[in-house]
Amino acid sequence: MPVVFCGVCPHPPIMVPEVGKDQSDIVIKSRQAMLELGRRLKESGARSLVIISPHGPVFSDGIAINTNPVLRGNLKKFGAPGVAFILENDLPLASLINRYAAEAGVMTVELDDRAAGQYDVDLELDHGITAPLRFLAEAGVSMPMVPVYMGLLSYDQLYGFGAALQRAAQEYGRDVAVVASGDLSHCLTPDAPAGYQPRGEEFDLEMVRLLGLADVEGVIGLDSALVEKAGECGLRPIVMMLGALDGYRVDPEVLSYEGPFGVGYMVASLVPGPVDPKRRFLRGLEERRREESFQKKKEEGFLPGIARAALESHGRGEKFRVSPGEIPEEFKMSAGVFVSLKKKGRLRGCIGTVFPQQGNIIEETIHNAISAGHRDPRFHPVRDEELDDLDISVDVLRASEPVDGKEDLDPERYGVIVRSGRKQGLLLPNLEGVDTVEEQVDIARQKAGISPGEPLELERFEVVRYK
Numbered sequence: 001m002p003v004v005f006c007g008v009c010p011h012p013p014i015m016v017p018e019v020g021k022d023q024s025d026i027v028i029k030s031r032q033a034m035l036e037l038g039r040r041l042k043e044s045g046a047r048s049l050v051i052i053s054p055h056g057p058v059f060s061d062g063i064a065i066n067t068n069p070v071l072r073g074n075l076k077k078f079g080a081p082g083v084a085f086i087l088e089n090d091l092p093l094a095s096l097i098n099r100y101a102a103e104a105g106v107m108t109v110e111l112d113d114r115a116a117g118q119y120d121v122d123l124e125l126d127h128g129i130t131a132p133l134r135f136l137a138e139a140g141v142s143m144p145m146v147p148v149y150m151g152l153l154s155y156d157q158l159y160g161f162g163a164a165l166q167r168a169a170q171e172y173g174r175d176v177a178v179v180a181s182g183d184l185s186h187c188l189t190p191d192a193p194a195g196y197q198p199r200g201e202e203f204d205l206e207m208v209r210l211l212g213l214a215d216v217e218g219v220i221g222l223d224s225a226l227v228e229k230a231g232e233c234g235l236r237p238i239v240m241m242l243g244a245l246d247g248y249r250v251d252p253e254v255l256s257y258e259g260p261f262g263v264g265y266m267v268a269s270l271v272p273g274p275v276d277p278k279r280r281f282l283r284g285l286e287e288r289r290r291e292e293s294f295q296k297k298k299e300e301g302f303l304p305g306i307a308r309a310a311l312e313s314h315g316r317g318e319k320f321r322v323s324p325g326e327i328p329e330e331f332k333m334s335a336g337v338f339v340s341l342k343k344k345g346r347l348r349g350c351i352g353t354v355f356p357q358q359g360n361i362i363e364e365t366i367h368n369a370i371s372a373g374h375r376d377p378r379f380h381p382v383r384d385e386e387l388d389d390l391d392i393s394v395d396v397l398r399a400s401e402p403v404d405g406k407e408d409l410d411p412e413r414y415g416v417i418v419r420s421g422r423k424q425g426l427l428l429p430n431l432e433g434v435d436t437v438e439e440q441v442d443i444a445r446q447k448a449g450i451s452p453g454e455p456l457e458l459e460r461f462e463v464v465r466y467k
Contacts, residue, residue, distance in 0.1 A: 001168035003244045003272060005044035005177040007037050008234070010265035011053075011131040011153035012183065018080035018134075026260050031135065033256035033267035038139025040269050046177035048090045049136075049145040050097075050165060050244075052237040053128030053181045057121035060348060061383050062107035063161055063240075066123055066147035067094050073125025082289045083134050085125065090144035093176065096144065096168035105385070106157050113272040127183045136179075143406065150236040152346060154389045154427050155220045158236055160242015163282050163452060169244075180241035182234020184264030185216045192262025194231040203230035204264040207238075208257050211268045214250040216242050216281050228432065234266075241270075247280045247424075249273040293388035299330035302328065303394040303466040307339050307369035308387065314370050320444035322362050330361075337364040338428060338463075341382065348390060349376040354397065354417070354426060365394055365458045393467045395428055400461035411440040414460040416442045425450065429463060 014020035015027045015034075024031065042047075069091060074084035093109070101108045109115065116123045125133075129147055148165075151158065163179075169176040184207055185200030186193045192200070203226050210218040220239060227235060255267040300308065307320065313320035313410045338352025351371035358364040369392075373382040382390070400417055403409065409416055415429040418441060425448025427440055434440050441458070450456065 002172060002174060003166050003178060004046050004124060004175040005041050006241050006245055006270040006272070007041060007177070007179045008238055008241065008266060008268040008270075009034060009037060009132045009179060009181055010183050010267065011055075011128045011181045012261070012263065012265065013075055013078040013127050014129050014261065015078075015081060016075060016078075016080060016131055016134050018083050019075055019078045027265060029256045029258050030265045030267060034084040034135035035112060035131065036255055037267055037269055038136040040278050041136065041177050041179070042140050044177060044271070045175050046094050047143055047174045048172075048176045049143050050093075050140070050148055050176060050178045051129050051132065051145060051181055052148045052179070052240050053126055054150045054233040055126040055128035056147065057111060057119065058149055058152065059109060060152045060343070060379070061380055061386060062109050063101065063151040063153070064109045064111050064149040065094050065098060066149075067091060067110045067112045068123050071125055071145065071147065073130040073133075074233050075127065075130055075426060077084070078127065085130060085133055085137075090143040090146050093168060093172050094146045094247060096172055097148075097165050100164035100167045100463045101161050101311050104160045106153070107369065113310050121238045129229055132179065132181050137249055137374050148240070154289060154341065154344060155239050156282070156289045157244035158239045159216075159220065159246070160282055162240045163246045166244045166246060178241050178244045180234065180237035182232070182237045183242055184232050184234055185230040185232045185234070185259075187229070188259045188264060189262040195307055196262075197229050197231060199226055199229040200231065200264070201259070202226065203232065204257070204259065204266075207235075208254055210267065211238070211270075212252055214245070214252040214270060216279070220285065222343050232264075243282070245270060245272050245279075246282050247275060247277065249276040249279060262315070271294070289388070296391070301394075301466040303331070303361070303365050303396075304392040306365050307392050307394055308390070310366040310369040311373045311382065311387055312384075314374065320366055327360065327362050334359065334361050335361050335364065337361060338395040338397070339365060339368040340393045340395070341372050342393075343386065343389050343391070348386075349373050349379050349382060351376055353393070354400075361396055387409045391467075393465055395465050398464070400459040403458050403460050404457070406437045406441060409437045409440065409458070410459055411435065411437055413462065415463060416440050416444050417452060417459040417461065418448055419457040419459075420448070420450045420454045423448045423450050430465070
């Protein structure tokens, strides 16, 4: 059982006395709990540390592992250059983690200086690692470490990565500690960083309860709408850490929770005990994912099904076609179409046409689905193994009409087109997080590259959304 200790910790730089000064006393409970976490980690006998951060290089289709031989980081950007670390990377452990993750079918990216240049990412340790390290070091923790960064994968894949980490530690033969760095809701108060969201507190209290029980299925089964509203950054690192405890009895303890500054901070320790076959959750999670995927496809509308089939065919190198006799009458006309891909509530691709470019709505959907999956410049192309995790919606646009002003807009009912000279931006209606006309117009303006002072022409349009 070489994974001998696991922990959850927050990472606000303001908690560090050298950064927050007097304000750090506001989170004295968290500071004291962090020191206690560090003492427990040291007493566990761990000789290597894996810290999972949400704020380093994050990939949509894989998990990044920092493999620079020497690790450096500080809190200079937060006004405390003296809080600095130069640490040894446990490269043999990192190599084993990468190997077992590959065997589990979880893509990893080993980031050394060359790879960092290729991906244009910075390998200096981020505050998701350096802020916790400040307290762990004070508690006497000093050992080689492996920095790991969360990926935007499905929860069962993230959990599977943790299980692969456990296997790597077992082969390595030296005791390993795993710490998940992450804050809970960023929406607890009106002055919170992400604005106020009433469900933020609900999420935090449920996470505290579930971690206090080491309830893996409860954590992974959290309502996606609740998670989205919470505006958190800790859930994925926590799921990855929980995977490292798969198959073992766990002694959990929440050491502290508080929510100053509008952000939830939880410190928890989870100590593995004897082997417990009843706590082997990985296979069940994989089976649940397959069942959810089957149900999703079964309940999917006609156009989203066409979009999915087009992506699947494209992945096989085939061209997807629908014979004219199979096209419903309502889709034989031509219209602009937007195809949106989401993965666990996060956008994974969205491409569309305001004016039709193909012969009918079916062809428009096929073309834009492939573009959303493989040509959206904001994302890496969708991999075949991601398709089962995608939620697909297809918006068929109705003709737009000019409006005199913002009073004629409604972000729930109408999409908006903004124009200034040759610059044009569009935003679909009824989008999560776009609640006011001002927000809708501002986002569309920014997408078009239109400065705030430039005159705007506005148009509105309705869509028929298929899910």
